[in-house]
Amino acid sequence: MIDYTERIPNNVDLASDKTLQRALERWQPAFLNWWTDTGPASSSQLQVYLRTAISVDRDGWANFGFVRMPDYRWGIFLVPRDDNRSIPFGDHQGQPAWQEVPGEYRSTLRRIIVTQGDTEPASVEQQRLLGMTAPSLYDLRNLFQVNVEEGRHLWAMVYLLQRYFGRDGREEAEALLERRSGDANKPRILTAFNDPIRHWLAFFMFAYFTDRDGKFQLASLAESGFDPLARTCRFMLTEEAHHMFVGESGVARAIQRTCEVMRDHKVNDPAQVRALGVIDLETIQKFINFHYSATLDLYGSEVSSNAATYYTTGLKGRASETKLTDDHKLASAEYTVHEVSGGRIVPKPVPALTALNARLRDDYIREIQAGLDRWNRIPAQLGVPFRFALPHVGFNRRIGAFAGHHITPDGQVLSEADWKSHQQDWLPSLDDHAFIESLMGRVVEPGKFANWIAPPVRGVNNQPVEFEYVRFN
Numbered sequence: 001m002i003d004y005t006e007r008i009p010n011n012v013d014l015a016s017d018k019t020l021q022r023a024l025e026r027w028q029p030a031f032l033n034w035w036t037d038t039g040p041a042s043s044s045q046l047q048v049y050l051r052t053a054i055s056v057d058r059d060g061w062a063n064f065g066f067v068r069m070p071d072y073r074w075g076i077f078l079v080p081r082d083d084n085r086s087i088p089f090g091d092h093q094g095q096p097a098w099q100e101v102p103g104e105y106r107s108t109l110r111r112i113i114v115t116q117g118d119t120e121p122a123s124v125e126q127q128r129l130l131g132m133t134a135p136s137l138y139d140l141r142n143l144f145q146v147n148v149e150e151g152r153h154l155w156a157m158v159y160l161l162q163r164y165f166g167r168d169g170r171e172e173a174e175a176l177l178e179r180r181s182g183d184a185n186k187p188r189i190l191t192a193f194n195d196p197i198r199h200w201l202a203f204f205m206f207a208y209f210t211d212r213d214g215k216f217q218l219a220s221l222a223e224s225g226f227d228p229l230a231r232t233c234r235f236m237l238t239e240e241a242h243h244m245f246v247g248e249s250g251v252a253r254a255i256q257r258t259c260e261v262m263r264d265h266k267v268n269d270p271a272q273v274r275a276l277g278v279i280d281l282e283t284i285q286k287f288i289n290f291h292y293s294a295t296l297d298l299y300g301s302e303v304s305s306n307a308a309t310y311y312t313t314g315l316k317g318r319a320s321e322t323k324l325t326d327d328h329k330l331a332s333a334e335y336t337v338h339e340v341s342g343g344r345i346v347p348k349p350v351p352a353l354t355a356l357n358a359r360l361r362d363d364y365i366r367e368i369q370a371g372l373d374r375w376n377r378i379p380a381q382l383g384v385p386f387r388f389a390l391p392h393v394g395f396n397r398r399i400g401a402f403a404g405h406h407i408t409p410d411g412q413v414l415s416e417a418d419w420k421s422h423q424q425d426w427l428p429s430l431d432d433h434a435f436i437e438s439l440m441g442r443v444v445e446p447g448k449f450a451n452w453i454a455p456p457v458r459g460v461n462n463q464p465v466e467f468e469y470v471r472f473n
């Protein structure tokens with residue numbers, strides 16, 4: 001169980017390590033200042049129906065109740081240590097999992113933790129203004145739940161930095177509160193985390209596509225030979241599942257509403273659909289194209305010697321490493337990646353060890369496609385002929401084998417001129433963003449929803465949909 005009598009709730013017996021406890025208690029007010037400055041705008045007085053972790057068990061870890069967000073009990077929760085755990089892959093396979101940082105991997109491991117940690121506050125900053133245009137109290141509550149949990153994910157990484165990396169770790173923990181999403185001088189580390197999320201369609205897409213990248217990165221770190229990292233990532237994964245649910249169900253509800261309006265008014269033309277105050281399916285497809293391609297860049301280059309090193313040294317595994325049945329060393333295995341050659345996209349077998357980014361990305365794509373298939377059942381059920389499709393993996397890429405090439409959604413290689421003349425058909429334009437922003441307006445009456453989105457099938461924690469999820473006084 002988690003100790004909530006402490007100033008910093010935790011299940012790591014923080015009280016027995018006074019130096020660490022003092023370091024974290026010094027970081028805590030800086031975190032709260034960061035939350036006030038860059039967290040959800042105008043939210044500090046609201047009472048929000050939030051869940052808080054009460055234990056790290058798979059079932060029943062969450063306790064629901066009304067909380068003012070600055071009073072949320074951010075803390076440090078790791079799944080319990082398994083003293084028999086061994087390193088499941090790489091050169092150290094079979095050795096006892098590390099309980100302290102191996103000296104030779106110290107800087108690499110610190111960089112992995114900092115890069116993951118940096119995405120957590122970044123996403124809170126990106127989503128700062130969304131509460132002002134929430135389509136319902138239900139959605140406002142879900143946004144805030146995601147935000148407080150991303151804040152907790154920052155705590156998870158900062159604990160590792162402060163507990164295991166000494167002075168460098170403390171400096172990195174401070175720097176995590178100093179960088180800002182979109183700031184030209186001190187931006188967040190990864191590109192996809194520097195664009196503001198301007199409206200709720202983008203938020204739901206981000207939670208579907210980009211939080212799911214988070215899931216896969218955490219799943220591979222949950223296999224790490226560095227046991228405290230593995231244990232903290234395992235608990236973070238339980239929170240990430242909710243973020244992906246918010247994204248998938250949010251997009252589904254927008255599709256549902258649009259298809260209902262198309263059916264009721266017998267319209268198909270995007271301009272007529274827009275005139276009825278809902279988001280045309282063609283525009284939703286463009287947002288799928290954008291968020292999917294931007295998120296694929298987060299996996300890095302398909303072929304990467306860094307990825308190979310992380311694996312052989314036991315720092316970062318594959319998703320579900322312990323369930324895979326190969327040698328867990330990949331000494332002679334191959335994996336097929338794709339590249340552009342002679343104006344065409346061709347397959348290329350490479351050593352599997354170097355293709356671990358591509359492999360993790362391909363695992364991700366399978367899950368993304370399954371969700372897209374679920375979205376496609378909505379127009380099918382409502383008699384609307386439109387179907388969504390994922391663009392080619394090379395479409396709109398900035399990183400890896402397709403960077404610098406112009407690939408259509410169906411995988412044709414184009415000249416730059418041809419790409420430029422078609423780009424607005426495939427990616428959201430400023431006008432598309434402006435149209436969607438024109439639909440956004442805050443709806444705060446319990447049980448009411450903005451015109452562009454359908455109500456959810458059920459409420460939170462068995463509460464009715466019309467429950468007052470956020471109280472304004």
Ligand SMILES: [Fe+2]
Nearest residue numbers: 120150153214
């Ligand atoms: Fe997160």
Ligand SMILES: [Fe+2]
Nearest residue numbers: 211214240243
């Ligand atoms: Fe998340």
